[in-house]
Amino acid sequence: MIKKHQNNVKSSSPGNLKFITDASLARLAKWLRILGYDTAVFTREAGREMLRQAEAEDRIVLTRRGDMIERQFACTLFLITDVIVGKQLDAVIKKFYLKIERENMFGICLECNQKLQPVKREEVRDLVPQFVFENCVQYNQCSSCHRIYWMGTHPRNVLKFMERHIPNHLP
Ligand SMILES: [Zn+2]
Known part of the structure; x- marks a missing residue:
């Protein structure tokens, strides 16, 4: 193989x-x-x-x-x-x-495989949902598609998936 x-x-x-x-x-x-x-x-x-x-x-x-x-x-x-x-x-x-x-983990854009860059909170005010802006301090952005990522975007689902499918490899 x-x-x-x-x-x-x-x-x-x-x-x-x-x-x-x-x-x-x-x-x-x-x-x-x-x-x-x-x-x-x-x-x-x-x-x-x-x-x-x-x-x-x-x-x-x-x-x-x-x-x-x-x-x-x-x-x-x-x-x-x-x-x-x-x-x-x-x-x-x-x-x-x-x-x-x-x-x-969570350092690469899921859509275009580009490295994410940290972006200031005040710069994303109009780009993320209000409740996210109020609750989250740290944001990353893809330099290619400009998508914004924040902690909470995936982690809970991701950890559930990992516990189920790759329990021996958890971080
Ligand atoms: Zn992207």
């Missing part, structure tokens, strides 16, 4: 691993972004072009396409066999020894 993999890696953090998924794994990609891992989604038909992007950007390929492992290329490729996103995430975490740490 694996083409090439560094066997000496015992634990991987967001600084040294990047992924690219095919379009059918877009939900898995969002979860990897939540955990802090730079994950591109290849939205066109998975094939040679996706592998070229993976090579150029040094990304690990995550795909559901069995025929992809037949192809010649220089990157690591991991075939995802499960259809349930929680199990897909669990498989990737185990395969690549992903480290999950709170300080790395």
Whole structure:
């Protein structure tokens, strides 16, 4: 299932691993972004072009396409066999020894995979719901789509999902 993999890696953090998924794994990609891992989604038909992007950007390929492992290329490729996103995430975490740490979570835009930047509270007054503005002090913004994120946007649902699907990897 694996083409090439560094066997000496015992634990991987967001600084040294990047992924690219095919379009059918877009939900898995969002979860990897939540955990802090730079994950591109290849939205066109998975094939040679996706592998070229993976090579150029040094990304690990995550795909559901069995025929992809037949192809010649220089990157690591991991075939995802499960259809349930929680199990897909669990498989990737185990395969690549992903480290999950709170300080790395929620730092990437779920929509465009860009790093979020802190933004001042007074700058978001008209951009977030009133109750959020009143209750939250810290905000981050995506420099690409300008979406605003605040603590409370996801964390409770995220933790529930993690407790259910990846209980052995909680931060
Ligand atoms: Zn964005």
